[in-house]
Amino acid sequence: xxxxxxxxxxxxxxxxQLSGHLKTPVRSIRFDRSTHGTRLGSGGSDGSxxxxxxxxxxxxxxxxxxxxxxxxxxxxxxxxxxxxxTSSLDGLIKVWDLDGQCCTQTIASHxxxxxxxxxxxxxxxxxxxxxxxxxxxxxxxxGQVRVWTVTAPKRNSKGQQSNNDNxxxxxxDIDETKTEETEDQDSVCTYMGSLLPPPNTATSSERIASVxxxxxxxxxxxxRANEKTVDIYVIRMKQRRIKRxxxxxxxxxxxxxxxxxxxxxxxxSSDEEEGDAMETEDVLDVSTIKASDEFGYVGTVRASxxxxxxxxxxxxxxxLTVICALASNELEVRKLVxxxxxxxxxxxxxxxxDMYGHPTGIRSIALSSDDNHACTVSKxxxxxxNVASRSCIRSIAPTLEENQSKKKSSTxxxxxxxxxxxxxxxxxxxxxxxxxxxxxxxxxxxxxEEDAHEGAIWCVDVRNPNPQQQNVTLVTGSADKSxxxxxxxxxxxxxxxxVHPMVVHTRTLKMTDDxxxxxxxxxxxxxxxxxxxxxxxxxIKVFFDDTLKFFLNLYGHKLPALALDASDxxxxxxxxxxxxxxxxxGLDFGDTHRTLHGHGDSITDLRFVKKTHYFFTTSKDGTVxxxxxxxxxxxxxxxxxxxxxxSLAVSRTGAFVLTGGMDRQVRIWERTRDMVFPQEEKERxxxxxxxxxxxxxxxxxxxxxxxxxxxxxxxxxxxxxEKADEPQSEAAVKRSILSVAxxxxxxxxxxxxxxxxxxxxxxxxxxxxxSRTPNLFLLGMEPAPYVLWALRSVKTAELEQSLLxxxxxxxxxxxxxxxxxxxxGQGVELCSKVAIFLVKTHQNQLIANRTLNTPLRELKxxxxxxxxxxxxxxxxxxxxxxxxSKFAAEQKxxxxxxxxxxxxxxxxxxxxxxxxxxxxxxxxxxFYLSEVFVKTKFIYTQISELLFEHxxxxxxxxxxx
Numbered sequence: 001x002x003x004x005x006x007x008x009x010x011x012x013x014x015x016x017q018l019s020g021h022l023k024t025p026v027r028s029i030r031f032d033r034s035t036h037g038t039r040l041g042s043g044g045s046d047g048s049x050x051x052x053x054x055x056x057x058x059x060x061x062x063x064x065x066x067x068x069x070x071x072x073x074x075x076x077x078x079x080x081x082x083x084x085x086t087s088s089l090d091g092l093i094k095v096w097d098l099d100g101q102c103c104t105q106t107i108a109s110h111x112x113x114x115x116x117x118x119x120x121x122x123x124x125x126x127x128x129x130x131x132x133x134x135x136x137x138x139x140x141x142x143g144q145v146r147v148w149t150v151t152a153p154k155r156n157s158k159g160q161q162s163n164n165d166n167x168x169x170x171x172x173d174i175d176e177t178k179t180e181e182t183e184d185q186d187s188v189c190t191y192m193g194s195l196l197p198p199p200n201t202a203t204s205s206e207r208i209a210s211v212x213x214x215x216x217x218x219x220x221x222x223x224r225a226n227e228k229t230v231d232i233y234v235i236r237m238k239q240r241r242i243k244r245x246x247x248x249x250x251x252x253x254x255x256x257x258x259x260x261x262x263x264x265x266x267x268x269s270s271d272e273e274e275g276d277a278m279e280t281e282d283v284l285d286v287s288t289i290k291a292s293d294e295f296g297y298v299g300t301v302r303a304s305x306x307x308x309x310x311x312x313x314x315x316x317x318x319x320l321t322v323i324c325a326l327a328s329n330e331l332e333v334r335k336l337v338x339x340x341x342x343x344x345x346x347x348x349x350x351x352x353x354d355m356y357g358h359p360t361g362i363r364s365i366a367l368s369s370d371d372n373h374a375c376t377v378s379k380x381x382x383x384x385x386n387v388a389s390r391s392c393i394r395s396i397a398p399t400l401e402e403n404q405s406k407k408k409s410s411t412x413x414x415x416x417x418x419x420x421x422x423x424x425x426x427x428x429x430x431x432x433x434x435x436x437x438x439x440x441x442x443x444x445x446x447x448x449e450e451d452a453h454e455g456a457i458w459c460v461d462v463r464n465p466n467p468q469q470q471n472v473t474l475v476t477g478s479a480d481k482s483x484x485x486x487x488x489x490x491x492x493x494x495x496x497x498x499v500h501p502m503v504v505h506t507r508t509l510k511m512t513d514d515x516x517x518x519x520x521x522x523x524x525x526x527x528x529x530x531x532x533x534x535x536x537x538x539x540i541k542v543f544f545d546d547t548l549k550f551f552l553n554l555y556g557h558k559l560p561a562l563a564l565d566a567s568d569x570x571x572x573x574x575x576x577x578x579x580x581x582x583x584x585x586g587l588d589f590g591d592t593h594r595t596l597h598g599h600g601d602s603i604t605d606l607r608f609v610k611k612t613h614y615f616f617t618t619s620k621d622g623t624v625x626x627x628x629x630x631x632x633x634x635x636x637x638x639x640x641x642x643x644x645x646x647s648l649a650v651s652r653t654g655a656f657v658l659t660g661g662m663d664r665q666v667r668i669w670e671r672t673r674d675m676v677f678p679q680e681e682k683e684r685x686x687x688x689x690x691x692x693x694x695x696x697x698x699x700x701x702x703x704x705x706x707x708x709x710x711x712x713x714x715x716x717x718x719x720x721x722e723k724a725d726e727p728q729s730e731a732a733v734k735r736s737i738l739s740v741a742x743x744x745x746x747x748x749x750x751x752x753x754x755x756x757x758x759x760x761x762x763x764x765x766x767x768x769x770x771s772r773t774p775n776l777f778l779l780g781m782e783p784a785p786y787v788l789w790a791l792r793s794v795k796t797a798e799l800e801q802s803l804l805x806x807x808x809x810x811x812x813x814x815x816x817x818x819x820x821x822x823x824x825g826q827g828v829e830l831c832s833k834v835a836i837f838l839v840k841t842h843q844n845q846l847i848a849n850r851t852l853n854t855p856l857r858e859l860k861x862x863x864x865x866x867x868x869x870x871x872x873x874x875x876x877x878x879x880x881x882x883x884x885s886k887f888a889a890e891q892k893x894x895x896x897x898x899x900x901x902x903x904x905x906x907x908x909x910x911x912x913x914x915x916x917x918x919x920x921x922x923x924x925x926x927f928y929l930s931e932v933f934v935k936t937k938f939i940y941t942q943i944s945e946l947l948f949e950h951x952x953x954x955x956x957x958x959x960x961x
Contacts, residue, residue, distance in 0.1 A: 043070020059732025139208025193291035299345030362660030429457030455479030477515030576603030743805030753783035
């Protein structure tokens with residue numbers, strides 16, 4: 001986009017987009033650490049949970065069962081059990097078996113919605129053994145934190161025992177057999193108790209907002225919804241847990257005095273009971289330990305946090321470090337310190353990061369003339385950003401000096417801002433009616449015009465100098481029913497002697513109502529330059545700038561026009577109002593060219609792209625829209641903000657757009673090289689509207705039943721029966737217009753490739769020995785590579801859904817082209833994936849077709865051959881990496897000892913801890929590490945599942961295969 005300047009700051013790789021949730025927003029996500037982050041679980045507002053394969057970029061399956069939104073997700077792996085635990089707003093916690101894709105346990109002990117869930121393996125040292133000890137903490141609206149122990153299901157553990165164990169079980173007593181039959185064989189979570197509140201603190205009834213574990217698995221933090229504290233608990237060691245349990249039992253025994261009289265219903269004491277009591281004192285069963293024995297209170301971090309997190313490091317001399325996200329859009333780092341004398345634990349503030357976020361919603365955005373810097377304004381903060389690096393370079397709190405301020409206000413509420421020519425100073429308009437000139441380099445207010453207006457200054461615009469007029473003029477519009485013009489002059493500071501600009505009032509234009517927006521036209525001719533003023537009476541008045549003579553009165557909005565702008569040639573004026581409409585006016589006679597509708601709420605800002613009739617609009621509905629002012633069509637709809645959008649700024653080249661809103665976000669929208677077809681955008685918007693209506697009214701089947709006049713009671717009974725028979729899992733696919741279009745494109749490419757083969761064969765017969773001109777419709781490629789190009793053009797997340805659209809005749813031809821590609825060794829990964837999916841999906845149809853027996857055998861041979869070759873390449877590369885890491889370890893300084901152990905990210909991949917040093921040092925293994933990891937994951941997944949032999953009808957598979 002910036003080829004002229006030789007920069008590529010805005011060229012970014014397209015992120016991976018996973019689409020599988022059915023028209024509902026995603027509430028929670030979680031990566032699976034046991035698979036090194038290659039699996040991702042996401043929960044939606046409709047209660048569905050989708051498991052994703054990040055490497056394959058596709059959804060594995062969707063889990064169904066919850067009736068409310070998913071609040072949290074946790075992956076667990078106690079023993080050989082591969083499980084997933086989810087909490088929901090329906091008050092249930094479900095444990096899922098990912099191998100069987102079913103729910104093994106449902107916990108309904110919570111009295112309401114479950115908001116917090118945390119699960120961790122708390123075995124952190126070798127003294128406790130290598131056995132897994134998983135603990136789960138859950139909290140809901142009742143404010144109680146429940147503790148559960150997570151173990152592998154007994155059904156699985158029994159299945160793993162040897163035949164000798166089965167023979168021994170047959171010899172067990174009948175009573176023990178009956179007892180085991182009554183136990184739940186699928187239970188994973190067992191209740192241990194609840195956490196005790198901090199000492200000297202009453203039990204809180206506020207709902208649990210978040211449960212977070214420390215990376216080392218020893219500490220856990222609990223935060224509540226409306227409280228400004230985070231309670232920290234620690235996992236006691238094994239000896240301390242048993243000791244605490246013995247102390248509790250000792251206290252209970254002391255309460256039973258020897259001379260105490262026994263009741264009538266009490267059983268007489270016996271020698272056997274006394275002997276059992278002595279054995280309990282010596283050896284205590286660890287399974288009897290409760291939550292209060294295992295978890296101990298450490299301290300409390302006091303901060304008005306909306307969320308918190310434990311970093312993997314800790315400050316020097318501190319027990320642990322906590323990072324809190326405050327309600328003011330700041331990050332605060334706190335540490336827990338234990339006093340040496342009193343042993344009391346207190347929290348201390350280490351660092352506060354308030355540079356990169358606005359505490360309140362963004363009111364205005366301005367962009368410098370060279371597009372290098374941007375300025376955003378919120379309630380009491382003004383921030384200057386570097387657009388290229390996306391970093392905040394200056395954060396300014398605009399204030400007035402107390403000896404000169406009549407109102408003695410400490411901070412000012414900024415409403416509008418504009419860059420002055422030269423991009424070294426800013427002019428800020430405030431709600432208090434002041435005009436401030438801010439120096440960007442120093443961050444100081446170098447000039448203030450107090451009480452420039454008697455009301456709030458809603459808008460400010462600058463008239464850039466031209467060859468006829470060298471002076472710079474500002475215009476401001478206020479709620480005091482006036483438009484004021486200001487000249488920019490030089491001002492020398494008496495103390496420092498520095499020269500700064502200052503504003504001097506020159507003219508005033510009185511209006512009949514409050515001024516909402518004011519803008520200059522773009523003409524350089526002083527006699528043709530105009531000023532556009534929008535007032536609260538829903539009218540737009542046009543004046544000449546040189547004489548302030550009235551020219552046009554534009555009326556038509558039902559509510560005030562909150563934003564307006566003119567094109568560069570001053571032929572049209574566009575205005576957006578609180579009536580949700582956009583009007584395009586002709587500036588020759590003031591006629592209305594067209595009224596555009598599309599936004600669902602008031603339009604807050606409008607800006608034209610330089611030297612075009614295209615313009616952007618923002619609205620309180622949280623959307624940004626791109627319009628064509630000549631054809632009166634909407635080009636693009638940009639979604640991303642979670643609240644109303646207040647302001648926007650367009651770059652001088654139109655390469656990017658900045659938007660800011662009440663969600664405290666500054667979003668950058670970049671222009672890409674992709675073609676946009678307005679008709680497809682309209683069809684996509686209509687599909688969303690129909691889907692929303694269909695979802696709100698209960699689906700198409702419910703609409704048809706209501707139109708026929710069917711009984712509602714019968715419908716309710718039918719729905720109950722359907723819910724009872726619903727499966728617990730399904731395919732994680734979502735059919736969309738894009739997937740259908742991709743399937744049609746694949747079919748079209750196959751047909752073109754077949755036609756090219758026929759024409760090539762006819763050409764060789766008619767003109768043997770001559771070369772044929774490449775077909776431009778196939779992009780100059782051969783038929784098989786052209787089909788491979790078509791498959792690669794489909795997004796990975798939509799590939800399987802697109803292949804389902806293909807008819808059987810096209811599938812046969814696609815199998816033929818895959819065989820040709822595999823023989824040449826082209827696109828091995830993609831071709832193998834497509835072949836396995838097609839054979840697995842259409843197994844019966846393909847096997848029934850006898851003409852495909854030979855191609856399927858050849859396809860089987862080629863897939864196995866190419867995958868094993870790729871696996872050998874990956875193994876060779878891994879061996880090279882290990883050899884290089886060994887060489888790097890020998891070269892490393894053995895005398896260097898780090899103060900703190902660093903996290904070994906390479907050990908998880910099996911490469912060794914010195915691969916990172918080799919990567920940063922000699923650069924010997926810079927060859928596609930990520931590609932090697934992707935290949936490894938794909939190949940071992942495909943071979944381990946052994947799908948091909950099963951799909952071709954083989955009865956069994958040998959272990960050596």
